[in-house]
Amino acid sequence: MPAVPRHAATVIVAAARPDGSYEVLLTQRPDTMAFMGGTYVFPGGALDEADASDELTARSALSRDDAAAQLGESVDAAQALGLFCCALRELYEEVGVLLAYDSDRRPVDPAKVRNVYAPHHAEVGHDPATFAGFLAAERLTLATDQLVAHGRLITPEQSPIRFDARFFIAPMPEGQAVLPNPNEVPDYVWITPSAALQRAQDKTLAIPIPTLSMLQGLAEVPGYEQLMHGKHKAREVEAFDHSPLVTSVLAPNPGLMSGAGTNTYIVGRGEVAIIDPAVADAVYVERVVREAGNRGRAALVLVTHMHIDHIGGVAPVTEQLGVGVAAFADAPFVTRRLHDGEHITVGEATLRAIHTPGHASDHLCFELVEERAMFTGDVVAGFGTVVIAPPDGNMLDYMTTLERLRSLQPDRIYPAHGPVIDDPGAKLSEYIEHRRDRERQVVDALEAGLASIPKIVERIYAEVPKALHPVAERSILAHLEKLSSDGRVVRAGDDWRLA
Numbered sequence: 097m098p099a100v101p102r103h104a105a106t107v108i109v110a111a112a113r114p115d116g117s118y119e120v121l122l123t124q125r126p127d128t129m130a131f132m133g134g135t136y137v138f139p140g141g142a143l144d145e146a147d148a149s150d151e152l153t154a155r156s157a158l159s160r161d162d163a164a165a166q167l168g169e170s171v172d173a174a175q176a177l178g179l180f181c182c183a184l185r186e187l188y189e190e191v192g193v194l195l196a197y198d199s200d201r202r203p204v205d206p207a208k209v210r211n212v213y214a215p216h217h218a219e220v221g222h223d224p225a226t227f228a229g230f231l232a233a234e235r236l237t238l239a240t241d242q243l244v245a246h247g248r249l250i251t252p253e254q255s256p257i258r259f260d261a262r263f264f265i266a267p268m269p270e271g272q273a274v275l276p277n278p279n280e281v282p283d284y285v286w287i288t289p290s291a292a293l294q295r296a297q298d299k300t301l302a303i304p305i306p307t308l309s310m311l312q313g314l315a316e317v318p319g320y321e322q323l324m325h326g327k328h329k330a331r332e333v334e335a336f337d338h339s340p341l342v343t344s345v346l347a348p349n350p351g352l353m354s355g356a357g358t359n360t361y362i363v364g365r366g367e368v369a370i371i372d373p374a375v376a377d378a379v380y381v382e383r384v385v386r387e388a389g390n391r392g393r394a395a396l397v398l399v400t401h402m403h404i405d406h407i408g409g410v411a412p413v414t415e416q417l418g419v420g421v422a423a424f425a426d427a428p429f430v431t432r433r434l435h436d437g438e439h440i441t442v443g444e445a446t447l448r449a450i451h452t453p454g455h456a457s458d459h460l461c462f463e464l465v466e467e468r469a470m471f472t473g474d475v476v477a478g479f480g481t482v483v484i485a486p487p488d489g490n491m492l493d494y495m496t497t498l499e500r501l502r503s504l505q506p507d508r509i510y511p512a513h514g515p516v517i518d519d520p521g522a523k524l525s526e527y528i529e530h531r532r533d534r535e536r537q538v539v540d541a542l543e544a545g546l547a548s549i550p551k552i553v554e555r556i557y558a559e560v561p562k563a564l565h566p567v568a569e570r571s572i573l574a575h576l577e578k579l580s581s582d583g584r585v586v587r588a589g590d591d592w593r594l595a
């Protein structure tokens with residue numbers, strides 16, 4: 097049984113800068129902590145029983161119903177407001193920042209927070225239940241109405257410690273200072289989201305993936321006012337369950353060639369393999385890690401081929417999961433070289449590596465034996481055709497590969513780009529036919545006396561925008577090279593003619 101996640105609240109404290117941008121507060125967790133020790137994170141922590149108590153929620157500016165409405169899901173009203181109170185209690189406990197009103201509904205006096213309330217700060221650190229009593233005695237109201245709900249993060253089912261964390265944006269109260277609780281916060285930093293991302297990349301600031309995900313979303317909201325009014329959506333990376341053994345995560349790298357983005361597949365149950373971690377985007381990596389964790393222990397990363405939109409996320413994903421990388425090619429990060437026909441068992445799934453050169457000489461497809469399904473990488477796409485560009489791309493190899501895949505008669509194709517293909521036989525025949533047609537057109541062009549690739553492209557791709565002609569030229573070169581190895585054409589410098 098997976099552990100039930102602990103509810104938690106995380107606070108993104110933002111301070112406006114003169115130019116309208118803002119900095120956020122990152123606090124260091126003590127080295128000794130089991131969960132992300134030594135790293136820089138947003139303040140916050142687990143929901144305490146006292147947070148949703150009548151005593152504390154009575155000191156809240158926001159009502160229970162308003163709190164539930166802000167979280168926007170079927171969440172118990174008492175618990176919703178408890179999360180808002182938890183956010184402000186944790187904020188006070190960890191860094192001494194008190195977001196509250198006095199009895200006249202004015203912001204609490206910063207001088208009092210610094211001088212008079214200091215003993216309470218330490219007390220709340222020892223016992224969260226004392227927070228309500230302190231607020232009542234000082235006739236303070238928690239400014240829960242100033243918190244802006246900013247998404248939710250649930251750790252994978254297999255995590256040793258699970259959290260269902262709610263994120264809140266909070267304005268840094270004017271005149272107050274960060275007074276860290278030395279037992280909980282050894283260090284802190286005010287930093288813009290983009291500077292934090294840069295420092296994480298430079299490895300001068302250790303920031304765990306969940307925090308990075310949030311920072312990446314915040315970096316897209318550069319203005320303080322915009323942030324405080326919640327006029328933005330937390331960025332989501334989508335995942336899709338295709339079968340009991342297969343889930344995909346869509347990488348945020350849409351483009352002309354990649355369609356909506358690269359499909360990263362998570363295959364197996366109990367134990368899983370991750371095929372083609374595509375990009376180093378933190379929100380995407382976090383989703384891949386979570387989806388993998390929900391299905392089992394990650395065993396390894398598989399790579400279909402070494403193009404950047406298939407390996408861009410290998411480093412962060414393997415770092416997060418502590419797994420190796422298996423591929424056909426020899427690359428510095430590859431820990432296991434696979435050869436044609438090799439079987440890989442992950443949990444309840446059996447994968448067979450199939451060497452499929454053509455798009456790339458090192459290309460592997462993976463057959464999921466239990467489902468007679470084929471992960472085809474860039475050999476077959478869910479839309480359009482794929483690029484065969486020399487020197488690494490080879491049309492003769494590619495045609496052989498398509499014939500071989502067709503002879504294996506898969507029931508389903510999971511492509512790296514585009515939707516799942518449920519009639520692989522028809523699709524593969526269509527692909528083969530398309531290339532044969534193209535080859536015939538090339539031969540026709542040569543017969544008509546066209547000798548240079550640009551001229552052949554102009555004729556065959558007359559309908560295609562000029563911007564795509566360089567890509568087309570490489571494809572025609574691939575066809576000519578194939579025809580040359582078939583002995584049907586000969587090359588003379590940049591020109592080609594029929595043999």
Ligand SMILES: [Zn+2]
Pocket residue numbers: 401403455456474
């Ligand atoms: Zn590729």
